[in-house]
Amino acid sequence: MLPNRPLTKRELGMICVVVGIVGFVAVLSVDILDAGREGGIGPAQRLALGLTLALVLLGLSLLPIKDDLA
Amino acid sequence: MTHTDDHNQNAGTNPAIDRTLHRINRALLLAALILLGYLLAVYVVYAVNLIQFPFDYDQGEGFELYDVVLFGQFQWPYADIETFPFYGSIYPPLYHLFLVPFYWLFGAEYWYGRLFSFVSTLITAYLIGYAVYRETVRGAPQAAGRLTLWVAVLAGLAYLGSNIVYHIGPLFRQHISMVMFETAAIVVLAHVNEMADDKRRRRVLLAGFALLLCAGYTKQLAAFTAISALVFLFIRNPRRAVMWGAGFALVGGGIFLFLTIATGGHWWTQTITANVKDFNFGQAEGLLRTFVRTHFWLLLPAALMVVYEIYFDRLSIYSVWFVAVLGLNAFSAGTWGAGDSYYATAVAAMSVLSGIFAARSLNATWRFAPNYLSNGLIAPLRRLTPIIGRALLIVVPLLYIGYGRGVFHMPTSGAVFGQIADVFGIEDNTGYNFHDPDGYITLAYAQIGHLLTDADRAGGERIVERIREIPDDVPVLSEEAGFSFAAGRQIITNPVVLKILDEVGAYDSGELVAMIEAQAFGLIILRAQFYPVAVNQAITAFYEEDERVTMNGFSYIIMVPRAEPLR
Numbered sequence: 299m300l301p302n303r304p305l306t307k308r309e310l311g312m313i314c315v316v317v318g319i320v321g322f323v324a325v326l327s328v329d330i331l332d333a334g335r336e337g338g339i340g341p342a343q344r345l346a347l348g349l350t351l352a353l354v355l356l357g358l359s360l361l362p363i364k365d366d367l368a
Numbered sequence: 369m370t371h372t373d374d375h376n377q378n379a380g381t382n383p384a385i386d387r388t389l390h391r392i393n394r395a396l397l398l399a400a401l402i403l404l405g406y407l408l409a410v411y412v413v414y415a416v417n418l419i420q421f422p423f424d425y426d427q428g429e430g431f432e433l434y435d436v437v438l439f440g441q442f443q444w445p446y447a448d449i450e451t452f453p454f455y456g457s458i459y460p461p462l463y464h465l466f467l468v469p470f471y472w473l474f475g476a477e478y479w480y481g482r483l484f485s486f487v488s489t490l491i492t493a494y495l496i497g498y499a500v501y502r503e504t505v506r507g508a509p510q511a512a513g514r515l516t517l518w519v520a521v522l523a524g525l526a527y528l529g530s531n532i533v534y535h536i537g538p539l540f541r542q543h544i545s546m547v548m549f550e551t552a553a554i555v556v557l558a559h560v561n562e563m564a565d566d567k568r569r570r571r572v573l574l575a576g577f578a579l580l581l582c583a584g585y586t587k588q589l590a591a592f593t594a595i596s597a598l599v600f601l602f603i604r605n606p607r608r609a610v611m612w613g614a615g616f617a618l619v620g621g622g623i624f625l626f627l628t629i630a631t632g633g634h635w636w637t638q639t640i641t642a643n644v645k646d647f648n649f650g651q652a653e654g655l656l657r658t659f660v661r662t663h664f665w666l667l668l669p670a671a672l673m674v675v676y677e678i679y680f681d682r683l684s685i686y687s688v689w690f691v692a693v694l695g696l697n698a699f700s701a702g703t704w705g706a707g708d709s710y711y712a713t714a715v716a717a718m719s720v721l722s723g724i725f726a727a728r729s730l731n732a733t734w735r736f737a738p739n740y741l742s743n744g745l746i747a748p749l750r751r752l753t754p755i756i757g758r759a760l761l762i763v764v765p766l767l768y769i770g771y772g773r774g775v776f777h778m779p780t781s782g783a784v785f786g787q788i789a790d791v792f793g794i795e796d797n798t799g800y801n802f803h804d805p806d807g808y809i810t811l812a813y814a815q816i817g818h819l820l821t822d823a824d825r826a827g828g829e830r831i832v833e834r835i836r837e838i839p840d841d842v843p844v845l846s847e848e849a850g851f852s853f854a855a856g857r858q859i860i861t862n863p864v865v866l867k868i869l870d871e872v873g874a875y876d877s878g879e880l881v882a883m884i885e886a887q888a889f890g891l892i893i894l895r896a897q898f899y900p901v902a903v904n905q906a907i908t909a910f911y912e913e914d915e916r917v918t919m920n921g922f923s924y925i926i927m928v929p930r931a932e933p934l935r
Contacts, residue, residue: 299607300606300607300610301605301606302606302608303605304561304605304682305602310683340649341649342647342649359679360679363679363739363740366737367682368682
């Protein structure tokens with residue numbers, strides 16, 4: 299059941315961590331699933347990986363703020 | 369308590385120094401207003417100059433006008449592009465529908481589409497100023513007053529002063545009116561969840577989502593603003609966001625389905641399939657570097673505002689919007705056919721956020737929620753508050769002056785501009801008697817902004833003259849629609865649509881190539897040769913160059929049928 303109230307900083311942090319991890323795996327999976335491609339991880343992928351990692355770090359940094367409204 | 373008292377209390381020392389600093393602050397704010405006011409004057413001159421020009425300035429304007437004409441004649445522009453006249457449109461209809469009454473009144477003219485776009489930028493600037501003032505006063509009623517008003521005006525001028533907004537502001541293109549609808553939607557939805565009255569909240573939500581739909585059906589790129597609005601609403605109230613988001617998707621999808629069915633599927637092919645284009649990472653990187661370099665001094669406070677809201681306050685819709693449209697549009701700017709215009713929405717978001725930052729700084733109304741970061745990073749700096757407060761009085765107006773310098777653009781010739789350019793040593797760096805912060809060097813950066821001359825108009829009229837020499841019953845293939853409009857000829861093909869759909873295997877150029885091979889066209893007028901490869905090859909084999917005409921700095925090639933085709 300979705301809450302009928304604002305998210306807290308901690309909840310937002312948890313969402314960022316989950317989305318970041320899922321995104322990181324998804325970006326890596328592009329190469330794993332697309333077996334015919336050559337050349338490894340390209341510049342756009344590297345950027346996307348960096349952004350997903352940054353999202354995870356952002357999420358982690360929000361966890362200690364707990365009950366403040368996001 | 370006035371902001372001055374507040375500062376004095378914060379400073380707690382030497383009122384004479386504070387008075388001097390406030391005088392310097394006002395002088396610098398005035399300088400920033402003059403600088404950005406000057407850029408507004410340049411913008412108005414450019415708009416007036418362009419509005420009077422009867423041909424394409426930016427390639428594609430004429431096809432947008434033709435969309436208006438078709439809607440005005442109750443026909444869809446989303447039609448079969450494989451049969452004569454091979455015309456299709458890749459843009460949603462709203463901008464064109466707004467212009468239909470003008471078409472009925474004045475016929476097929478460029479001026480009203482350009483005027484509409486120009487006015488939409490003024491409305492956006494007003495909305496930005498309004499948002500800055502409202503958000504500043506909302507959290508700190510004592511900030512209401514002339515100083516906040518100055519900053520609000522500066523924020524609006526910052527939007528209009530951006531070289532990106534300047535480039536496309538007065539064009540017969542739908543992009544900048546999309547930014548107006550996006551900005552309006554964001555301003556309307558900013559505090560909707562805090563409304564206690566259920567009926568009023570629903571009305572405002574309805575208005576906000578209606579504006580998002582307007583933006584999306586003006587140009588597809590507004591999807592990123594819709595995403596950021598939904599993310600913000602989710603943060604503020606997940607259940608309400610999902611319910612309203614589902615309704616929004618249902619209505620938006622319903623309109624989409626209707627258009628797909630009503631046009632026999634051509635709407636889908638031309639607005640979705642034709643927008644799946646090649647991605648060039650170098651182009652995206654180049655445009656991002658240019659954007660950051662030119663807009664740096666207001667991107668900085670906007671970014672600081674985002675960080676502040678993440679850790680020390682509640683996230684506003686403006687921060688979510690800024691991050692989303694900056695990131696997503698920066699990526700999209702790498703697609704074929706994209707350009708610096710893709711940053712226009714980010715400029716609007718940046719102008720709002722940096723304006724709020726400036727107003728809070730000058731009014732000394734920052735508040736930091738207690739948490740591990742404010743305890744560790746902000747608390748030790750509290751004793752420096754008077755110094756920081758004084759420094760901000762100088763730094764904030766300098767940010768706007770630095771921004772004005774970064775985006776500075778102006779004609780370098782003519783009665784007034786020539787003298788100003790001489791006095792300040794501003795040189796033409798584009799080859800068009802125009803100084804631009806990029807100098808037209810970055811790939812996919814819009815090479816427009818310079819003023820049009822009588823020679824440009826004469827060039828257009830020469831091409832029209834050539835068309836008029838061809839008998840009325842012989843069709844003319846022109847890569848731009850403006851010449852055909854002026855000569856009273858049928859608009860044939862929308863080259864970019866054919867090219868993109870050809871590249872994704874969704875276009876068979878057989879019928880058009882057959883007409884070229886039969887030398888059915890009395891003339892072919894080319895500029896960028898944005899036709900499918902097979903069409904360009906047929907043109908080369910069956911037509912030959914007869915004349916080149918210069919207009920807007922571009923060389924238009926007039927081709928006539930070869931006496932002896934090459935194949």
